[in-house]
Amino acid sequence: MKKVIFIINPIYGINRNPDRVIQWIDESWKDAGISYDIIRTDHRGHGIELARAAADAGVDMVVAAGGDGTINEIGQGLIGSDTALGVIPAGSGNGFARNVNIPLNQRQAIEGLKNPRFHKFDVGKINDYYFFNVAGAGVDANISHRFDNSTIRGPVPYFIVGVQEYFRFKPEQVVIELADREIERSPVLLSFANLPEFGVNATIAPNARPDDGLLDICILSPVKFRKALVNLPKLFNGRIDQLSEMEIYQTRKVVIHRFSGGPIHTDGDPHDAASTLTVEVLPQAVRIALPSEEFSTPRRKRRRDRAAAV
Numbered sequence: 001m002k003k004v005i006f007i008i009n010p011i012y013g014i015n016r017n018p019d020r021v022i023q024w025i026d027e028s029w030k031d032a033g034i035s036y037d038i039i040r041t042d043h044r045g046h047g048i049e050l051a052r053a054a055a056d057a058g059v060d061m062v063v064a065a066g067g068d069g070t071i072n073e074i075g076q077g078l079i080g081s082d083t084a085l086g087v088i089p090a091g092s093g094n095g096f097a098r099n100v101n102i103p104l105n106q107r108q109a110i111e112g113l114k115n116p117r118f119h120k121f122d123v124g125k126i127n128d129y130y131f132f133n134v135a136g137a138g139v140d141a142n143i144s145h146r147f148d149n150s151t152i153r154g155p156v157p158y159f160i161v162g163v164q165e166y167f168r169f170k171p172e173q174v175v176i177e178l179a180d181r182e183i184e185r186s187p188v189l190l191s192f193a194n195l196p197e198f199g200v201n202a203t204i205a206p207n208a209r210p211d212d213g214l215l216d217i218c219i220l221s222p223v224k225f226r227k228a229l230v231n232l233p234k235l236f237n238g239r240i241d242q243l244s245e246m247e248i249y250q251t252r253k254v255v256i257h258r259f260s261g262g263p264i265h266t267d268g269d270p271h272d273a274a275s276t277l278t279v280e281v282l283p284q285a286v287r288i289a290l291p292s293e294e295f296s297t298p299r300r301k302r303r304r305d306r307a308a309a310v
Helices: 018-029 046-056 068-076 095-099 106-112 139-148 155-168 225-235
Strands: 003-008 035-040 061-066 084-089 117-126 129-131 134-136 174-177 182-185 189-193 197-199 215-220 246-251 253-257 262-266 269-273 276-290
Touching: 003 018, 003 046, 018 035, 018 106, 046 061, 046 068, 061 068, 068 084, 068 095, 068 129, 084 095, 084 106, 095 197, 117 262, 129 134, 129 262, 134 139, 139 155, 139 189, 139 262, 139 269, 215 276, 246 253
Parallel strands: 003 035, 003 061, 061 084, 084 276
Antiparallel strands: 117 129, 117 276, 134 189, 134 262, 174 182, 174 253, 189 215, 215 246, 253 276, 262 269
C-alpha cells in the first residue's frame, strides 16, 4: 500500500474521544512507510463523499473509525472500486467488526491494518439504501429510529430500548415475494442479513455469509411473552433459528409489500421508505481489509441447517 486515508466520525458510540484514536494512529503508522491522512466527518453523508473522492484518487485503503453507520457511509463510497475498506470499531454495537473478527481493541485494530488481508464482500441494497451488515423493516427499524434520537449510547441502553420496543410493537401484515413462492406474514422482526450478527453478540442469521451471493431473510412471527423471555438467550448463542416462530430464507432478491410506507434501517441507520421494498444482493461489490492473522479475534461460529435455500 502506498496511500491510506483514515476517516474519523467524531461523535461515534460511547467513546467520543477522536483525538485519542488519532494519537494511536500516528503512533502506530508514523514509521510504517505508508503515506496516510486523517480526516474527520462533519455531517451525515460526509463519509460517502470523502470515500468516493479517495477511491477516484486511487487511494489504496480508506479506514472507517466509528460505528456501523460510519462503516456504512464510507463503504458506500467504495462500492465497485479497488479501494479497500478498513475498520477501527468505535460504535455502540460494532456488529460489522464482531462479525468479521476485527479486534474491538482500537489499538490492535489500527496495528492490524498495516499488513491486512483483502477479501471481496457482498453488499445488500434495500430500495436506494445500501447495507453491509443487517437491514430491517420490523421492530428493529423502530428501535433504530428511537435510538437515533437518543443522546445515550452503548449496548445497555440499546438493549433496553430493544426490549421496550419489542413488547410495544404491533405487527402488520406484509406480502413477501421470494423467487419461488409468495407468503403472507405479520412479523415482529423482518431482517435482511448479509452477516450473522446485529451487534453486541445478538445473532439474527447464524448461517449468513458475506461472500456467498445471498441474503438471509429472517422473519420472526409474534412470540408469546413467556416464551420470548425463556428463549431470549437463543438470540445471543446463535440458536435463534431453532425457534419455531423464526423462518430464514436465503435468496438473491426479495420484494416486500406493505400496506403503507414506514420505517426501515440499514446497519442501524433509520430511514422512511415506501410501501414496497426491493431487497437484493450485490455480489462481491466491496473490497474489505481485514487485520493480519496475528491481530484478528477468533469468533466461534455456529452453523445451522435450518435455512431454506431459494
